[in-house]
Amino acid sequence: MLMQALHVIKIGGNVIDNSENLHRFLKDFTALEGHKILVHGGGKVATQISESMGIEAKMIDGRRITDIDTLRVVTMVYAGLINKNVVAQLQRYGANAIGLTGADGNMIHARKRPVKTIDYGFVGDIVENSINPENIAKLLDAGFTPVFCALTHDGEGQLLNTNADTIASAVAVALSEHYETTLVYCFEKKGVLHDINDDDSLIREINPEHYLKLKEEQIIHSGMIPKLDNAFAAISCGVKAVIIGHSDDLGQLKGNTAFGTRLSN
Numbered sequence: 001m002l003m004q005a006l007h008v009i010k011i012g013g014n015v016i017d018n019s020e021n022l023h024r025f026l027k028d029f030t031a032l033e034g035h036k037i038l039v040h041g042g043g044k045v046a047t048q049i050s051e052s053m054g055i056e057a058k059m060i061d062g063r064r065i066t067d068i069d070t071l072r073v074v075t076m077v078y079a080g081l082i083n084k085n086v087v088a089q090l091q092r093y094g095a096n097a098i099g100l101t102g103a104d105g106n107m108i109h110a111r112k113r114p115v116k117t118i119d120y121g122f123v124g125d126i127v128e129n130s131i132n133p134e135n136i137a138k139l140l141d142a143g144f145t146p147v148f149c150a151l152t153h154d155g156e157g158q159l160l161n162t163n164a165d166t167i168a169s170a171v172a173v174a175l176s177e178h179y180e181t182t183l184v185y186c187f188e189k190k191g192v193l194h195d196i197n198d199d200d201s202l203i204r205e206i207n208p209e210h211y212l213k214l215k216e217e218q219i220i221h222s223g224m225i226p227k228l229d230n231a232f233a234a235i236s237c238g239v240k241a242v243i244i245g246h247s248d249d250l251g252q253l254k255g256n257t258a259f260g261t262r263l264s265n
């Protein structure tokens with residue numbers, strides 16, 4: 001049987017922090033035909049709000065050290081402020097969006113990251129095979145557009161902070177059993193760049209060997225490393241296509257025009 005197409009789109013914190021870019025992106029997202037899921041970050045807003053409350057934001061290897069006060073802030077910011085505003089805007093543009101944490105409908109089960117050398121606090125690693133694609137498919141079939149924020153739960157009442165890139169990859173992998181799934185990471189640059197300050201230096205395609213080399217040469221660094229690790233994990237676990245590109249270029253998907261960096265294995 002021919003599988004239906006599904007787009008899982010992740011939007012990053014720098015776009016969420018810029019209302020003009022966010023609105024443009026949400027309009028283009030709504031215009032995408034067929035089944036779609038949005039996963040949003042919001043790390044930048046969480047950092048601003050934490051610091052305005054006198055709670056210092058600490059990141060190690062792109063992951064937020066989430067003590068109890070920080071967990072309260074990210075719960076308010078991700079599940080409340082950002083998720084509900086994104087849902088309201090999508091409703092305005094015509095998508096029947098429904099906002100979710102991983103606890104809602106038991107969508108995403110995670111385990112508190114064990115303390116080794118670093119104590120990340122209330123950070124959750126998604127439990128393998130814990131995302132039930134049937135539950136998400138029910139929402140899609142009922143005409144809803146699920147909008148996930150960066151929170152999961154451990155099944156024992158504890159919310160956990162989980163990186164949004166990781167959530168997008170895990171959701172795309174789980175649903176690729178049922179749909180021909182394309183995962184798109186949207187952020188504020190044209191894609192993976194040879195020179196981070198030059199949008200004309202876009203790398204149109206990248207495979208794991210090329211990735212290793214670009215990492216060694218420090219052409220790829222910081223937040224792009226975990227993003228690409230998540231992206232390659234998705235492509236090797238059944239996701240049909242993964243693209244990393246600018247939030248302004250999402251509309252290109254509709255016309256099937258190539259944009260951003262496409263992953264290959």
Ligand SMILES: Nc1ncnc2c1ncn2[C@@H]1O[C@H](COP(=O)(O)OP(=O)(O)O)[C@@H](O)[C@H]1O
Nearest residue numbers: 012013014187191192193219220221222223224
């Ligand atoms: N080669 C590269 N091309 C593009 N961005 C890169 C590259 N190397 C590092 N980066 C950095 O990675 C960042 C994206 O990662 P991150 O901030 O985690 O994204 P997001 O906001 O989508 O979660 C970019 O803003 C950029 O600063």
Ligand SMILES: CC(=O)N[C@@H](CCC(=O)OP(=O)(O)O)C(=O)O
Nearest residue numbers: 013041042043063064150163164
């Ligand atoms: C554990 C962890 O680091 N969680 C992330 C979740 C938000 C996120 O991923 O936001 P962006 O996509 O905007 O970076 C954080 O709190 O920053």
